[in-house]
Amino acid sequence: MPSLLVLIPLFGIILLNLPFRRLNEKYVFWFAVFLLSVQILFTISHHSLFWQQGMGYIDSFFKVDFAIDSLSFIMLLCIAIVSMVSLSVSRYTIPDPRERFKFINLLMIAAIGMNGIVITKDLFSLYVFLEITALSSVVLIAFQKDMNALEGAFKYLILSSIATIMMLFSIALILLVSPGTSFAVIAAALKESPNSAVIIFAMGIFICGLFIKGGLVPFHGWLPDAYTAAPSAVSILLAGIVTKVCGIYTAIRVIAFVFGFNEVIKSLFMFIGLFSILIGALAALGQKDLKRLLAYSSISQVGYIILGFGTGTALGMAGAVFHIFNHAVFKSLLFVNAAAVEKRIGSSDLDRMGGLSYRMPITGSTSVIGVLSTCGIPPLAGFWSKLVIIIALWQSGHYMYGTIAVLASILTLAYLLLMQRKAFFGKLPKELENLKDLKEVGPEFTLPSIILAMITISVGVFFPFVFDKFVVPIKSIFMQ
Amino acid sequence: MTINIILLIAMTIATLWTVMGRSLLKATLGLAVTSVVISVLMFRLDSPMAAVFELSVCAGLITIIFVSAISLVKPLTHKEAIVVSKDRMKRFRYLPLLVILFGVIAGFFGIPNDFKPIYVALANDVRTVLWSLRQFDMFGQIVIIIAGALGVVVLFREKEKR
Numbered sequence: 116m117p118s119l120l121v122l123i124p125l126f127g128i129i130l131l132n133l134p135f136r137r138l139n140e141k142y143v144f145w146f147a148v149f150l151l152s153v154q155i156l157f158t159i160s161h162h163s164l165f166w167q168q169g170m171g172y173i174d175s176f177f178k179v180d181f182a183i184d185s186l187s188f189i190m191l192l193c194i195a196i197v198s199m200v201s202l203s204v205s206r207y208t209i210p211d212p213r214e215r216f217k218f219i220n221l222l223m224i225a226a227i228g229m230n231g232i233v234i235t236k237d238l239f240s241l242y243v244f245l246e247i248t249a250l251s252s253v254v255l256i257a258f259q260k261d262m263n264a265l266e267g268a269f270k271y272l273i274l275s276s277i278a279t280i281m282m283l284f285s286i287a288l289i290l291l292v293s294p295g296t297s298f299a300v301i302a303a304a305l306k307e308s309p310n311s312a313v314i315i316f317a318m319g320i321f322i323c324g325l326f327i328k329g330g331l332v333p334f335h336g337w338l339p340d341a342y343t344a345a346p347s348a349v350s351i352l353l354a355g356i357v358t359k360v361c362g363i364y365t366a367i368r369v370i371a372f373v374f375g376f377n378e379v380i381k382s383l384f385m386f387i388g389l390f391s392i393l394i395g396a397l398a399a400l401g402q403k404d405l406k407r408l409l410a411y412s413s414i415s416q417v418g419y420i421i422l423g424f425g426t427g428t429a430l431g432m433a434g435a436v437f438h439i440f441n442h443a444v445f446k447s448l449l450f451v452n453a454a455a456v457e458k459r460i461g462s463s464d465l466d467r468m469g470g471l472s473y474r475m476p477i478t479g480s481t482s483v484i485g486v487l488s489t490c491g492i493p494p495l496a497g498f499w500s501k502l503v504i505i506i507a508l509w510q511s512g513h514y515m516y517g518t519i520a521v522l523a524s525i526l527t528l529a530y531l532l533l534m535q536r537k538a539f540f541g542k543l544p545k546e547l548e549n550l551k552d553l554k555e556v557g558p559e560f561t562l563p564s565i566i567l568a569m570i571t572i573s574v575g576v577f578f579p580f581v582f583d584k585f586v587v588p589i590k591s592i593f594m595q
Numbered sequence: 596m597t598i599n600i601i602l603l604i605a606m607t608i609a610t611l612w613t614v615m616g617r618s619l620l621k622a623t624l625g626l627a628v629t630s631v632v633i634s635v636l637m638f639r640l641d642s643p644m645a646a647v648f649e650l651s652v653c654a655g656l657i658t659i660i661f662v663s664a665i666s667l668v669k670p671l672t673h674k675e676a677i678v679v680s681k682d683r684m685k686r687f688r689y690l691p692l693l694v695i696l697f698g699v700i701a702g703f704f705g706i707p708n709d710f711k712p713i714y715v716a717l718a719n720d721v722r723t724v725l726w727s728l729r730q731f732d733m734f735g736q737i738v739i740i741i742a743g744a745l746g747v748v749v750l751f752r753e754k755e756k757r
Contacts, residue, residue: 118731125738177731217749224742231735243735247742254746294713308710 116165117181120191120230124150124223132220140216147202147219151226154195158188180297181234182368185588189436190233190364193443196570197355198226200447200563204454205348207559218258218348225251225352229360238289238373239296242282245328245361249275252357256345267344270337274327281324288317298373305374318374322366322383329362331421332391335414342410343463347454350406354413355447359439363420367432371593376427384425385516391418393519396526400533405453405463408534409446412489415527416442422520423504431507433590438500440585441488441574445497448485448567452478455560456538459553465534470543474553477561479539481568486535488571490528496574503586599639606632607694615687617680619668623661630654644721 127146131139157165166183201222209215228248235241253275257268286296292314293304308314323334330338338358342350370380395415402408420442423435455478456471457463472479488497501524508517547553555561574581606629613625630653637646671679725733 121734121738125734125741128741177734179731217745220745221742221749224738224745227738235731237731239729240731240735243732243739247735247738250739250742250746254742254749257750260750291712292710304713311710312707313710 116167117183117234118177119165120154120234121227124227124230128220128223140212143216143219144202144206147223148199150223151195151199151202154191154230155199158192158195161185161188179240180236180299182236183234184592185585186364186368186436186592187233189440189585189589190360191230193440194226194229194233194356194360197352197443197447198222200355200451200567201348201352203559203563204351204451205346207557208347208454208458218255218346221251221255221258222348222352225255225357229356232360232365236298237296238286238298238301238369241365241369242279242286245282245365246279248357248361249279249328252349252353255349255352256341258346258349259344261344263340263344264346267337267340267342271341274334274337278324278327281320281327285317285321285324288313298368302373302375318380321369321374322380325362325366325369326387327362328358329366329417329421330358330414331362331387331417332394332414335391335395338414339407339410342413343404343406347450347457351447351450351454354409354450355443358413358417359420359443363417363424363435363439366421367424367435370424371432381425381427384421385513386425388418388420388422388425389516389519391415391421392523393418393526396523396530399530400526402530403465405456405465405468405534405538406450407463408465408530409449409453412449412527412531413442413446415523416446416489419501419504419520422516423507426504426507426511426513428507428511429590429593431504431511432593433586434500434503434507436589437503437586438497441496441500441571444567444570444574445485445488448481448564448571449489451560451564451567452482452485455556455564458556458560460547460550465537467544467546468538469541469547470539471547471553472539473543475539475555477555477564481564482535482539484568484571486531488575489531491524492528494575494578496571496578499575499578499581599636602632602636602639606636607698611691611694614690615683617671617676617683619665620662623658623665626661627654627658630657 127150131143131146157163202219205215205218205222209218225248228244228246228251231244232241232248235244249271253268253272256271257264289301289305290296292308292311293301295301305314327334342354345353366384370376370384374380392415395411395413395418399408399411399415402411416438420435420438423431423438425431453463455475456468459475460467460471484495488495491498491501493499501520505517505520508514508520609625609628609632613622613629616622616625630649634646634650634654637643637649
């Protein structure tokens with residue numbers, strides 16, 4: 116019954132908005148927690164009857180095939196974890212219950228959009244759910260309604276619209292050769308016209324659209340503004356999962372299962388990936404704003420995912436998906452900590468920070484774990500996914516790309532350690548010493564931080580188990 | 596063929612007018628004219644249902660919504676309008692040339708005929724397509740409408756308070 120992943124949240128939202136609004140404002144948080152927890156439980160237990168398609172009337176009503184494989188499970192798990200973290204943070208950062216009620220409604224709509232993207236096997240439905248996610252993200256970015264938020268939202272709206280127009284145009288061109296829009300039908304039709312300039316153009320603009328959605332260099336103009344201007348809970352959602360589902364997952368699904376790989380696509384992905392790694396890391400080095408630094412770091416890390424995927428080998432693609440999961444976890448962790456710091460000192464300017472670990476020990480120490488995992492320090496989760504990607508690059512003969520990717524980790528280490536030193540280590544500045552409230556924000560922040568840090572450590576320490584249970588099944592679906 | 600070309604030119608002029616015009620109201624009318632011309636083109640391409648949707652929703656309903664929204668906005672003074680107009684002209688002056696150039700290149704080279712086209716039989720009525728074949732997309736459309744409604748509530752409610 117995978118269609119329930121989109122149906123239940125929608126009916127929930129409709130019901131909560133109809134009667135007893137005041138009462139619902141109280142319970143909407145727990146309703147969202149319940150739904151996301153159920154999603155986490157079901158994605159972890161993939162053999163449950165829930166995933167058997169055609170169970171009951173609902174799935175047969177939709178008359179579509181759902182994508183139920185290891186790749187979908189990992190993405191659905193990421194969506195649920197990151198949404199849960201964003202929800203938890205919103206409980207403190209959006210104190211007004213009425214505003215929080217609207218925020219949670221929009222968060223659930225974004226989750227419906229992302230779940231829809233992950234479970235659909237139809238190119239047009241994919242476009243529809245991308246629009247849902249983009250629309251709810253725009254409103255979420257502009258949630259605070261100040262000038263920066265509106266500017267960030269406007270940039271995202273314009274670039275995201277350009278991306279969706281490109282995708283729609285591409286689908287229209289593909290329909291010249293394909294009798295339908297389902298992945299299998301398009302894949303079969305494309306084989307009939309393999310070297311057509313029109314189809315290559317259609318594939319090209321679809322991929323460009325995905326690069327815009329994923330915030331890859333040179334289409335990353337919207338990303339730092341949007342991440343910085345959005346409320347903290349939204350930054351976590353955007354950095355943790357929205358760009359990954361809308362841009363990266365969609366690219367992986369569409370290229371691997373519909374368009375197919377060729378040497379041009381591989382080279383394009385690897386070049387864009389490497390370019391993103393370097394530009395993101397170099398730009399991050401010069402940032403003085405904590406959230407902006409993390410935004411550029413996201414561009415750089417997404418570059419690793421694209422680089423791994425660009426190898427076109429099953430191991431590289433599995434490594435890319437594994438890095439999506441790890442990045443969702445450690446980047447959410449770093450954004451939660453950034454939100455906690457911003458809440459306490461009222462700014463995300465790194466020059467105003469220092470020695471925060473003394474007053475916020477949990478935030479400081481979990482941040483160290485997030486930083487080390489991002490840099491790829493063993494035995495944390497980030498190390499293993501980067502290692503898999505580097506091995507895939509080496510095995511496929513891309514020695515130069517592999518070497519530069521390893522060296523770029525030094526850049527990552529440089530800007531993140533600089534951030535850690537400026538924010539959490541060293542002496543507490545005098546202006547902060549007098550702040551009475553400079554302490555841990557509360558369980559809404561510390562609990563997600565601890566859980567995310569524990570996931571990062573556990574995935575790293577128990578890597579052989581994770582490799583067998585998650586990476587190998589993903590590798591096997593790409594081998595098919 | 597000649598009529599189609601005249602219609603395409605009319606559509607291009609209407610879209611350029613929409614983008615380059617100084618008044619929001621005139622831009623809305625330009626958009627409505629564009630939709631009307633597209634509807635005529637769709638009728639000529641044997642897609643009457645799509646044409647009716649375009650005419651009723653894009654040319655009709657959306658124009659009314661835009662005009663209602665614009666009527667709530669304070670209009671520009673004559674001086675401000677001249678400044679905006681000059682700025683627009685400066686920014687978009689190359690746009691008509693680009694459109695003409697693109698048209699000439701596309702007309703000269705045409706679409707490469709290097710694929711195996713599919714001719715879909717018009718057996719399925721649009722109602723069948725929407726309600727029997729694309730339910731998942733229809734469901735998606737419902738979610739988009741709810742997201743839009745929530746967006747309006749979130750972004751415009753507080754302005755009333757202010």
